[in-house]
Amino acid sequence: MNPNDSSGKSEWPYTSFLLFGFFGSDSPGGKTLMKYTSLALALFVIGAFGISIFSGGIFLYISSLLIPVSILILIWSNSEYIKGLDTLSQLIQLKAFAFSYGAAMFIGFTIYAVYASTGFFISPVWLVLAEPLRGLVLYMVAKEYE
Numbered sequence: 001m002n003p004n005d006s007s008g009k010s011e012w013p014y015t016s017f018l019l020f021g022f023f024g025s026d027s028p029g030g031k032t033l034m035k036y037t038s039l040a041l042a043l044f045v046i047g048a049f050g051i052s053i054f055s056g057g058i059f060l061y062i063s064s065l066l067i068p069v070s071i072l073i074l075i076w077s078n079s080e081y082i083k084g085l086d087t088l089s090q091l092i093q094l095k096a097f098a099f100s101y102g103a104a105m106f107i108g109f110t111i112y113a114v115y116a117s118t119g120f121f122i123s124p125v126w127l128v129l130a131e132p133l134r135g136l137v138l139y140m141v142a143k144e145y146e
Contacts, residue, residue, distance in 0.1 A: 012146070017138040021096070021131060022081065029084040036077035043070040048125075088145060095141045100134035 016024040025031050043066045050063025082093050104127050111122045 012142040014139055014142065017135055017142060021135040022093070023085070023089060027033040029081040033077050033081040036073055039076070040070040040073040041115060043067075043073070052131065092138060092141045096134045098136040100130040103133045104130040 013024040018024060022033055023030060025034050047063045047066030047070065050059060052062060054060040069082065078097075082090055085093065107127050107129060108124065111124055111126065114120055114122055
């Protein structure tokens, strides 16, 4: 993807970066990524809802399994999506993923440290904050290549 068109104006899909964390559904693999991301989100929500309503039994176990399965779908679909991008787009995505990995580690270990030192439970659902941070980093890194 060339960030500059013939008029010198940026072609980067900044709105897509900030809202969805990728180059848009018109990019290579974008439609497939959207399908699998939607599936993963649905499985995550169903799993979280199931965990909150079932107190035991097979449905609780199935609900609990849906959450890690949804994350595996995200890992696989993003990996396949990145393979189909040009080198500069891959670099931008990988920089953003590296940042969000660090952010997730920071958030996760902060949650653990607070719990270990005070006994105060903070839901690990806060780890999802790493994803909007990734979109913000995509935006900022793409600005570097205008």
